[in-house]
Amino acid sequence: MSIITLTTDFGTKDHFIGAVKGAIYSQLPKAVVVDITHQITPFNIPETAYIIKNSYKSFPNGTTHIIGVDSELSETNKHIALELDNHYFVCPDNGLISMITKEIKPKRVVEINIHDRVESSFPVLDVFVQVACHISRGGKLAVIGKEVKTIKEITEVQPKISQDQNKITGAIIYIDNYGNVISNINKKLIQEIGKGRGFNITAGHYKFNTVFNKYNDIVADKKGDARQYDGSKLAIFNSAGNLEIAIYRSNLQTVGGASTLLGLEYRDNIIIEFK
Amino acid sequence: MSIITLTTDFGTKDHFIGAVKGAIYSQLPKAVVVDITHQITPFNIPETAYIIKNSYKSFPNGTTHIIGVDSELSETNKHIALELDNHYFVCPDNGLISMITKEIKPKRVVEINIHDRVESSFPVLDVFVQVACHISRGGKLAVIGKEVKTIKEITEVQPKISQDQNKITGAIIYIDNYGNVISNINKKLIQEIGKGRGFNITAGHYKFNTVFNKYNDIVADKKGDARQYDGSKLAIFNSAGNLEIAIYRSNLQTVGGASTLLGLEYRDNIIIEFK
Amino acid sequence: MSIITLTTDFGTKDHFIGAVKGAIYSQLPKAVVVDITHQITPFNIPETAYIIKNSYKSFPNGTTHIIGVDSELSETNKHIALELDNHYFVCPDNGLISMITKEIKPKRVVEINIHDRVESSFPVLDVFVQVACHISRGGKLAVIGKEVKTIKEITEVQPKISQDQNKITGAIIYIDNYGNVISNINKKLIQEIGKGRGFNITAGHYKFNTVFNKYNDIVADKKGDARQYDGSKLAIFNSAGNLEIAIYRSNLQTVGGASTLLGLEYRDNIIIEFK
Numbered sequence: 160m161s162i163i164t165l166t167t168d169f170g171t172k173d174h175f176i177g178a179v180k181g182a183i184y185s186q187l188p189k190a191v192v193v194d195i196t197h198q199i200t201p202f203n204i205p206e207t208a209y210i211i212k213n214s215y216k217s218f219p220n221g222t223t224h225i226i227g228v229d230s231e232l233s234e235t236n237k238h239i240a241l242e243l244d245n246h247y248f249v250c251p252d253n254g255l256i257s258m259i260t261k262e263i264k265p266k267r268v269v270e271i272n273i274h275d276r277v278e279s280s281f282p283v284l285d286v287f288v289q290v291a292c293h294i295s296r297g298g299k300l301a302v303i304g305k306e307v308k309t310i311k312e313i314t315e316v317q318p319k320i321s322q323d324q325n326k327i328t329g330a331i332i333y334i335d336n337y338g339n340v341i342s343n344i345n346k347k348l349i350q351e352i353g354k355g356r357g358f359n360i361t362a363g364h365y366k367f368n369t370v371f372n373k374y375n376d377i378v379a380d381k382k383g384d385a386r387q388y389d390g391s392k393l394a395i396f397n398s399a400g401n402l403e404i405a406i407y408r409s410n411l412q413t414v415g416g417a418s419t420l421l422g423l424e425y426r427d428n429i430i431i432e433f434k
Numbered sequence: 435m436s437i438i439t440l441t442t443d444f445g446t447k448d449h450f451i452g453a454v455k456g457a458i459y460s461q462l463p464k465a466v467v468v469d470i471t472h473q474i475t476p477f478n479i480p481e482t483a484y485i486i487k488n489s490y491k492s493f494p495n496g497t498t499h500i501i502g503v504d505s506e507l508s509e510t511n512k513h514i515a516l517e518l519d520n521h522y523f524v525c526p527d528n529g530l531i532s533m534i535t536k537e538i539k540p541k542r543v544v545e546i547n548i549h550d551r552v553e554s555s556f557p558v559l560d561v562f563v564q565v566a567c568h569i570s571r572g573g574k575l576a577v578i579g580k581e582v583k584t585i586k587e588i589t590e591v592q593p594k595i596s597q598d599q600n601k602i603t604g605a606i607i608y609i610d611n612y613g614n615v616i617s618n619i620n621k622k623l624i625q626e627i628g629k630g631r632g633f634n635i636t637a638g639h640y641k642f643n644t645v646f647n648k649y650n651d652i653v654a655d656k657k658g659d660a661r662q663y664d665g666s667k668l669a670i671f672n673s674a675g676n677l678e679i680a681i682y683r684s685n686l687q688t689v690g691g692a693s694t695l696l697g698l699e700y701r702d703n704i705i706i707e708f709k
Numbered sequence: 710m711s712i713i714t715l716t717t718d719f720g721t722k723d724h725f726i727g728a729v730k731g732a733i734y735s736q737l738p739k740a741v742v743v744d745i746t747h748q749i750t751p752f753n754i755p756e757t758a759y760i761i762k763n764s765y766k767s768f769p770n771g772t773t774h775i776i777g778v779d780s781e782l783s784e785t786n787k788h789i790a791l792e793l794d795n796h797y798f799v800c801p802d803n804g805l806i807s808m809i810t811k812e813i814k815p816k817r818v819v820e821i822n823i824h825d826r827v828e829s830s831f832p833v834l835d836v837f838v839q840v841a842c843h844i845s846r847g848g849k850l851a852v853i854g855k856e857v858k859t860i861k862e863i864t865e866v867q868p869k870i871s872q873d874q875n876k877i878t879g880a881i882i883y884i885d886n887y888g889n890v891i892s893n894i895n896k897k898l899i900q901e902i903g904k905g906r907g908f909n910i911t912a913g914h915y916k917f918n919t920v921f922n923k924y925n926d927i928v929a930d931k932k933g934d935a936r937q938y939d940g941s942k943l944a945i946f947n948s949a950g951n952l953e954i955a956i957y958r959s960n961l962q963t964v965g966g967a968s969t970l971l972g973l974e975y976r977d978n979i980i981i982e983f984k
Contacts, residue, residue, distance in 0.1 A: 162459055164452065170748075170886030171446070171721070174764040174949075177714065177745030181767030184712055184741065188769065191459065192743075193467075195452030198445075201887055202958050214449040217456030217559070219463065229958070231924055234931040280923040281948035284767070336445030337476055373555040374506055381509040398556035399449075408477050408504070437734055439727065446721070466734065468742075470727030473720075489724040492731030492834070494738065611720030612751055648830040649781055656784040673831035674724075683752050683779070 161295035162191045162218055166211055167227035167283065168199035179225075179284050186292040195224075202229045205316050205332045208258035209341070213399040215246050215259070223291045226250035227283035238271040238282065239310060240290055240300055247294045249287045254313035261312070269304030318344050324352055327431040329402070331423060338416010339397075339405040342429040346396045349431065356433040360394055362404045363423050367394035370402065377407055390414055392421060402429065436570035437466045437493055441486055442502035442558065443474035454500075454559050461567040470499075477504045480591050483533035484608045484616070488674040490521050490534070498566045501525035502558035513546040513557065514585060515565055515575055522569045524562045529588035536587070544579030593619050599627055602706040604677070606698060613691010614672075614680040617704040621645075621671045624706065631708040635669055637679045638698050642669035645677065652682055665689055667696060677704065711845035712741045712768055716761055717777035717833065718749035729775075729834050736842040745774075752779045755866050758808035759883045759891070763949040765796050765809070773841045776800035777833035788821040788832065789860060790840055790850055797844045799837045804863035811862070819854030868894050874902055877981040879952070881973060888966015889947075889955040892979040896920075896946045899981065906983040910944055912954045913973050917944035920952065927957055940964055942971060952979065 163183055169175040180192050195214050199207050207228045215224055223246075230251040232238060241248045241256065243265040248256055252270070271290055279285040290303050300306075318329035329344035340362070349358070349370075360367040371377060377393050378385045389408045397403040404423060409416040417423060438458055444450040455467050470489050474482050482503045490499055498521075505526040507513060514527045518540040523531055527545070546565055554560040565578050575581075593604035604619035615637075624633070624645075635642040646652060652668050653660045664683045672678040679698060684691040692698060713733055719725040730742050745764050749757050757778045765774055773796075780801040782788060791798045791806060793815040798806055802820070821840055829835040840853050850856075868879035879894035890912070899908070899920075910917040921927060927943050928935045939958045947953040954973060959966040967973060 164456075166452075168886075171744075172746055172748035173885050174745065174760040175886075177716075177743065177760070177764035178767040180743050181714075181764060181769075181772070184743070185767065185769045193452065193455050193459070194446075195449065196447055198447035201960055210449040210452075214452035214456060217453040217460065219456075219460045222456070233925045233928065233935060235935060236925075279948070280945065284948065335448050336443075336450075375508045375511075378508065385508060385510060395555065398554070398559065410476055439731075441727075468727065468730050468734070469721075470724065471722055473722035485724040485727075489727035489731060492728040492735065494731075494735045497731070610723050611718075611725075650783045650786075653783065660783060660785060670830065673829070673834065685751055 161187060162193060162222040163291050163295060164193045164195050164218065164222060164224045166195040166199065166207065166224065167197045168201045168203070169197045169227065171197050179288060182284055182288045183292060187295055190295065199228050204229065204253055204255050204313055207255040208313065208316055209333045211255065212258045218246070220245035223247040223249065223294045225283065225287045225291050226255055227287060228255060229253055230282050231280065232274060232282055238286060239268055240271055240294065240304055241268045242266045242300060249290045252311050254311045256310065257312040258316050260310065267300055268307050268310055269300045270307045271304040273303050316343050318348065320352055325433050327352055329429045331425055331427050331429060334418045334425060337409050338411050338418045339403050340417050340423045341397060342402045344402045344429060344431065345400045347400065353433050358431050358433045361430045363421055363427060365392060365421055369394065371395045374405065374407060392417065436462060437468060437497040438566050438570060439468045439470050439493065439497060439499045441470040441474065441482065441499065442472045443476045443478070444472045444502065446472050454563060457559055457563045458567060462570055465570065474503050479504065479528055479530050479588055480607045482530040483588065483591055486530065487533045493521070495520035498522040498524065498569045500558065500562045500566050501530060502562060503530060504528055505557050506555065507549060507557055513561060514543055515546055515569065515579055516543045517541045517575060524565045527586050529586045531585065532587040533591050535585065542575055543582050543585055544575045545582045546579040548578050591618050593623065595627055600708050602627055604704045606700055606702045606704060609693045609700060612684050613686050613693045614678050615692050615698045616672060617677045619677045619704060619706065620675045622675065628708050633706050633708045636705045638696055638702060640667065640696055644669065646670045649680065649682060667692065711737060712743060712772040713841050713845060714743045714745050714768065714772060714774045716745040716749065716757065716774065717747045718751045718753070719747045719777065721747050729838060732834055732838045733842060737845055740845060749778050754779065754803055754805050754863055755882045757805040758863065758866055761805065762808045768796065770795035773797040773799065773844045775833065775837045775841050776805060777837060778805060779803055780832050781830065782824060782832055788836060789818055790821055790844065790854055791818045792816045792850060799840045802861050804861045806860065807862040808866050810860065817850055818857050818860055819850045820857045821854040823853050866893050868898065870902055875983050877902055879979045881975055881977050881979060884968045884975060887959050888961050888968045889953050890967050890973045891947060892952045894952045894979060894981065895950045897950065903983050908981050908983045911980045913971055913977060915942065915971055919944065921945045924955065924957060942967065
C-alpha cells in the first residue's frame with residue numbers, strides 16, 4: 160500500500176482534484192489517496208506551511224505528500240522532491256516546506272527535471288503526480304531530479320526575539336475553522352526564552368497572562384454549567400503546540416470567532432513580554 | 435476490511451482531518467476511511483444527530499462511526515463508545531446519538547477510560563482514533579471503558595403532541611444544501627397521531643395541506659415544461675422521512691431557498707393541526 | 710478493483726454523500742469511491758458538463774461515473790446509463806453528458822428501467838448506486854435498461870460562428886476557484902476557424918490580443934520578481950484547452966478574481982474577431 164496525500168489551494172468545486180486523483184489511480188490502482196485540504200487561501204505559503212507541518216507526521220512512514228500551492232514552474236519557482244523524516248514531499252520550492260526543514264534536516268532534496276511538457280499550466284497533474292507515483296513505487300529521487308543543497312525559506316513564519324530576551328514578537332499565521340487565531344509562537348519557544356518567568360501576552364487590544372492547555376480549562380467549576388463561559392476569550396496552546404487566541408465555543412454563524420470579535424487578522428502581531 | 439466514518443465540525447480547511455486520517459492509516463493500513471461531513475455548524479448537537487441518523491444505516495454492519503462535535507472531555511462531557519444496530523459509535527456523551535437511541539436501544543454503552551493524555555485539546559485524534567481502531571480490529575468495548583446504563587438525551591429534537599391529539603408542534607432542526615428546511619416531524623408520527631385525518635401545516639406565514647413524496651409531484655402536467663414550477667413552495671416527506679418545506683428547484687445563488695424566501699430559521703416551529 | 714466517481718450538487722454538509730458512499734461499500738466492499746465534486750451550483754447543467762468532461766479521462770478505463778445533478782425522475786427527465794470512451798456514466802438525461810457526446814459517440818446508451826421505488830426523492834441513492842455497482846461488477850447495460858438512440862443536448866455550451874467565419878461568439882460557462890472565468894471557446898476551434906489569422910478578444914469592457922499557454926508567460930523578465938504582475942489580467946488557454954480570462958495570482962479574499970474585478974459573469978459573451 161502506498162499513501163499519497165494532497166494539499167492544495169484548488170478548492171473542491173473545480174475538476175482539478177478529480178483529475179489528479181484519476182491520474183494517480185491510473186498509475187497506481189492500489190494507492191490510498193488522502194485529502195489533507197484543498198482550501199488553502201490561494202497562493203498562501205505560510206498557511207500551507209502550517210497545515211503540512213501539523214498533519215504529515217500522523218501518516219505512516221513512507222507516505223508521499225503532494226503540495227500544490229503556487230506551483231506553476233518558472234525560473235524563480237522550481238519544483239522539488241524531498242525525503243525528510245521518513246516522508247516524501249513533492250512541491251514547488253517556494254518556502255512552504257521551510258517550517259519543517261527549519262527543525263528537521265531533509266535527507267535528500269532534488270530539483271525535478273522531468274518536465275517534458277514545459278508549457279503545462281497544471282503541473283500538479285502533469286508533473287507532481289508522476290513524481291509521487293514514482294516515489295510510491297519505490298523509485299529513487301535521483302531518477303527524477305538532480306540533487307540540490309539549499310531550498311527557499313520564508314522568514315515570515317518565524318517569531319522575533321528581542322536582544323535582551325525579554326520579548327517575543329510573533330504574528331498570526333493562521334485563522335482556523337472556528338475563527339481562532341493561531342500565532343507562530345509555540346510552547347517550546349516560550350519555555351526556552353522564558354525560562355520559567357511569568358509573562359503578559361498582547362494581541363491587539365487584549366491582554367492575557369494565562370495560557371491553557373485545553374479549552375475546558377477556562378471552566379472554573381468543573382461540575383457546573385460550562386455554557387456560562389460561551390463567548391469568553393482565552394489563550395491556549397493548541398494541539399499543534401502553537402499559542403492560539405480563542406473564543407470558548409465560538410459560533411461563527413452567530414456571535415463570531417476570535418478573529419472577528421477581537422479584531423485580530425492574519426499577519427497581526429502577537430507579543431509576549433516576560434516579567 | 436474495516437470502515438471508519440468521520441462526522442465532525444472541523445471544517446475541511448484546517449489540518450485536523452488530515453491528521454486524524456493519517457493516524458487511522460498508521461494503525462490500520464487497510465482501513466477504509468469515509469467522510470460523512472466535516473461541515474456541522476460548530477458545536478451544533480441537533481444537526482449532528484440528524485446527519486448521523488440518516489447516514490449510518492447505509493454503511494455495512496460492523497462500521498465504526500467517529501463523531502467529533504463538541505468533544506472536549508470534561509466532568510460534564512464524557513466520552514462514550516456504543517454498539518447499536520450492528521454499528522459502533524465513538525463520540526462525546528452530549529446527546530448527539532440520542533436521536534437514534536430513542537428508536538433503537540444500544541446493545542452496550544461504555545464510558546471511555548483510556549485517557550492517558552488528560553490535557554488533550556484534540557481528543558478525536560488522541561482518543562477516538564485509538565478507540566475506533568481497537569473496535570475495527572475486533573476489540574471488545576469492555577477493554578476501553580466501563581459499562582454505563584444511561585446516556586444524555588436532547589429534548590430539542592422531539593416534537594410535542596397536544597393532549598387532545600389534534601396538534602403536533604415540531605421545529606426546524608436542519609437547513610440543507612438547497613436551503614430547504616427540515617423539521618423533526620416525520621411521516622410515521624403524522625400517521626400515528628393523524629390516523630388518516632386531513633391536516634393543515636403552518637410554517638411561519640405559510641400554510642400547506644398536501645405533503646408530496648417527491649419534488650416532481652408538484653408538476654401537474656407530467657409531459658409539460660416543469661420549469662414553470664421553479665421557485666414554487668411545497669411540503670414534502672424527504673428521503674429521511676422528515677417533513678420538509680422546500681422551494682422547487684431552488685437556486686441559492688439567485689432567488690434563494692425555503693429558508694431565506696419564506697423566512698424560516700433553525701428552531702422555528704412547524705405546526706400540524708388535524709381536522 | 711472498481712472505481713466509482715461521484716459528481717453532484719449535494720454539497721458536503723448534508724448526509725447525502727455519506728449515505729451514497731455507505732450504500733456503495735455495502736454492495737461493493739472493495740470499491741474505490743472518488744469524489745470529483747459535490748459543489749456544483751444546484752441544478753446547473755453546463756457547469757456539470759464542463760467538470761465531468763475535464764475529469765473523467767484521467768481515470769482508468771472501466772471507471773463508472775455517477776452524476777447526480779437535477780436527477781429526480783420525471784416524464785421529461787429520464788435516467789440513463791452510457792458506455793463511452795471506455796468509461797461508464799450513470800446520470801439523468803438532461804444534457805449534462807452532451808459536452809462529451811458531441812465529440813465522442815457513446816458505444817451504448819440505455820434508459821434505466823429498474824425503478825422499483827417510483828416515489829424516490831433520492832434517486833442517486835436508490836437507483837444510481839445500484840446501477841453503478843451492477844456495472845462495476847461487470848454487469849451488462851442491457852440488464853438495467855432498454856437501449857435508446859438519442860439523448861438530450863444542451864445548446865448553451867456551444868459557441869456560435871459567424872457566416873463569414875470572421876467571428877466566434879462564445880460565453881462564460883464556468884467561474885473557477887480562483888475567480889477566473891472560463892469560456893466555451895477552445896484552442897482547437899480558434900485554430901480551425903482562425904487558420905493562423907491574428908485576432909482580438911473582447912470580454913466585457915476588456916480586450917486581449919494574446920493568449921498565453923501558462924500563467925507565468927505574462928512575466929517578461931523570467932529571472933525578475935514575478936510579484937509585480939500580481940493582479941494583471943490575461944487571456945490563457947487553460948489546462949482543459951478552454952479560453953480563460955484570468956487575473957495573475959488573484960486573491961479572492963483581498964482584491965478579487967477576474968469575475969469580480971472585470972465584471973464578468975456566468976453566461977456573459979466572450980467574442981473573438983479575426984483580422
